Amino acid sequence: DIQMTQSPSTLSASVGDRVSITCRASQTISSWLAWYQQKPGKAPKLLIYKASTLESGVPARFSGSGSGTEFTLTISSLQPDDFATYYCQQYNTYSWTFGQGTKVEIK
């Protein structure tokens, strides 16, 4: 299976900060990468797919970049609603795998 490694595991930031989360794949996955946001007690919510395509309804402060094995999720100006856990997911092969998650918490 392709292993997905996110960094950092926890990120402390303030409202208005620009934050970035990195996701690395153990082998190349082209651009077959999605990002999800999850809040406590809720299901994951799709933010970005195909590495950089913003899902409908997702605020433009979220963006994704990268290809191959290294990817980044950036929030341009952190809002109170953005404090959550973020996961990357590869779908390059018929054995989808998720990163371990990055918790974005209030500084």
Place this chain on the structure above:
Amino acid sequence: EVQLVESGGTLVQPGRSLRLSCAASGFTFDDYAMHWVRQTPGKGLEWVSAISWNSGDIVYADSVKGRFTISRDNAKSSLYLQMNSLRAEDMALYFCAKDIIRGVIHGPLDIWGQGTMVTVSS
């Protein structure tokens, strides 16, 4: 409103069986592949299984292959997961989720249910 509602999760003894269901509404169910994903505090999110729109393509994670069976009834807009020979490591919150692409199994999951909890313990 587009919605997925899982049910069937409960406490079950190791080695026993359980069937999860997922009722879909608000979209054309038989147009889309569907997935099961589970979540535990220790292992995070783990993809379990997927089925194409017409059940012609089915895939499983190695951890459940041979024990779990995914199926769907398009007439009832429902997805199922038959779980046999349950183990302690199968204990998790199970989500059903809709694939973003029509027809084939692709991978980004744009609609998720709220999850149903499976507890495996004697």
